[in-house]
Amino acid sequence: MEREETLLSRRAFAGMLGAGATYAALNPKILGANQPELMPLKSGAGVVRLSANENPYGPSQPAIKAMKDAFSLAWRYPDEYADALVETIARLHSVGREQVILGDGSGEILKLCASAFTNSSKKVVLAEPTFEAIMRYAAASGGEALKVALTQDYRHDLAKMLDASSDAGLIYICNPNNPTGTITLKEDVRAFLGKLPQTVAVLVDEAYYHYAETNDYESVIPLISEHSNLIVARTFSKIYGMAGLRCGYAVAQASAIKSLREHQVWDNVNIMAVVAANASLDDSKHVEDGRRVNSETKRFLYNELERLGFKYIPSQTNFMMIDLRRDARPLIAAMKGRGVEVGRFFPALPNFMRVTIGRRSEMQAFLSAFRELIQSNVNA
Ligand SMILES: Cc1ncc(COP(=O)(O)O)c(C=O)c1O
Numbered sequence: 001m002e003r004e005e006t007l008l009s010r011r012a013f014a015g016m017l018g019a020g021a022t023y024a025a026l027n028p029k030i031l032g033a034n035q036p037e038l039m040p041l042k043s044g045a046g047v048v049r050l051s052a053n054e055n056p057y058g059p060s061q062p063a064i065k066a067m068k069d070a071f072s073l074a075w076r077y078p079d080e081y082a083d084a085l086v087e088t089i090a091r092l093h094s095v096g097r098e099q100v101i102l103g104d105g106s107g108e109i110l111k112l113c114a115s116a117f118t119n120s121s122k123k124v125v126l127a128e129p130t131f132e133a134i135m136r137y138a139a140a141s142g143g144e145a146l147k148v149a150l151t152q153d154y155r156h157d158l159a160k161m162l163d164a165s166s167d168a169g170l171i172y173i174c175n176p177n178n179p180t181g182t183i184t185l186k187e188d189v190r191a192f193l194g195k196l197p198q199t200v201a202v203l204v205d206e207a208y209y210h211y212a213e214t215n216d217y218e219s220v221i222p223l224i225s226e227h228s229n230l231i232v233a234r235t236f237s238k239i240y241g242m243a244g245l246r247c248g249y250a251v252a253q254a255s256a257i258k259s260l261r262e263h264q265v266w267d268n269v270n271i272m273a274v275v276a277a278n279a280s281l282d283d284s285k286h287v288e289d290g291r292r293v294n295s296e297t298k299r300f301l302y303n304e305l306e307r308l309g310f311k312y313i314p315s316q317t318n319f320m321m322i323d324l325r326r327d328a329r330p331l332i333a334a335m336k337g338r339g340v341e342v343g344r345f346f347p348a349l350p351n352f353m354r355v356t357i358g359r360r361s362e363m364q365a366f367l368s369a370f371r372e373l374i375q376s377n378v379n380a
Contacts, residue, residue, distance in 0.1 A: 051341040
């Protein structure tokens with residue numbers, strides 16, 4: 001396969017090391033939303049990484065500038081800057097500061113919820129398949145997982161999740177859902193929240209909120225005032241392009257935030273991530289552009305897959321599931337062999353391959369490897 005042209009050449013990368021590295025690492029010509037260059041990835045030069053639902057356009061220019069300006073603050077603990085970010089988030093969602101908690105990525109929020117609300121007699125209820133991290137975190141607190149299959153149209157089966165809630169401490173709703181890229185309808189989520197006893201905590205993970213394009217979907221942050229058991233997680237890793245920086249947050253009523261805080265490390269988010277996150281929230285154009293480019297590239301992929309005769313699950317996110325009509329494992333491995341990393345295998349959907357929507361050039365690399373493998377009938 002042709003070397004991915006978006007990567008810096010080896011010589012250019014070597015030149016960045018040393019005195020010029022700081023400038024080069026922060027130069028908007030090298031990193032940033034409108035720029036074609038990306039740093040070489042750990043997974044190897046030339047590898048097209050479509051496996052982790054990252055945003056290849058990176059942080060916004062104001063976020064990069066904020067980090068650059070914060071270099072001289074590296075000796076300080078981040079508390080004042082974290083307070084400023086909490087203030088911005090609280091204003092954004094029209095809630096009090098005591099209703100916001102920052103996480104070292106939204107992954108930390110999931111872990112805090114598992115620690116606070118599950119134990120050997122309080123289970124976590126989650127969909128199958130969904131983002132499984134919460135299950136591992138609950139297991140560490142002795143909390144068993146109760147999995148409820150998605151509906152035929154890949155939505156959370158909220159009626160069954162409600163039935164399963166009697167010995168649950170926590171219900172996890174990933175909306176939009178990873179790995180299916182589907183949403184659970186806003187009226188169904190509202191009705192579910194109305195029926196769930198307030199003694200059971202419910203975590204709605206909105207990591208992919210900004211990518212959703214349908215009116216059938218909504219954020220449940222405005223419903224927090226009515227539900228003391230509702231916690232909503234958001235991240236800067238996806239539309240804001242900051243997965244490597246690690247910053248996320250939760251919004252909930254103050255009592256729930258207090259329960260989470262008891263399990264948290266002090267000064268958990270580093271100062272670079274905090275200032276970049278704060279600056280990102282001021283740049284709505286970066287969000288709009290990211291959503292639009294993702295949507296256009298996704299549509300390009302839809303068309304190409306249709307031409308090849310493949311079905312897929314229409315996605316409301318920056319990744320999608322392709323129906324291979326056969327065990328996905330050999331193809332996932334063969335794609336890797338051709339330098340294209342796609343999502344891991346999901347046993348609940350064994351015939352599907354999850355692909356992150358990268359740049360157009362990355363999707364072209366994906367398609368050329370995919371076409372070749374399909375034609376050579378890799379599973380045969
Ligand atoms: C649904 C969902 N939630 C949470 C996360 C964790 O993201 P982060 O810790 O980078 O915020 C991911 C990561 O892919 C995800 O897909």
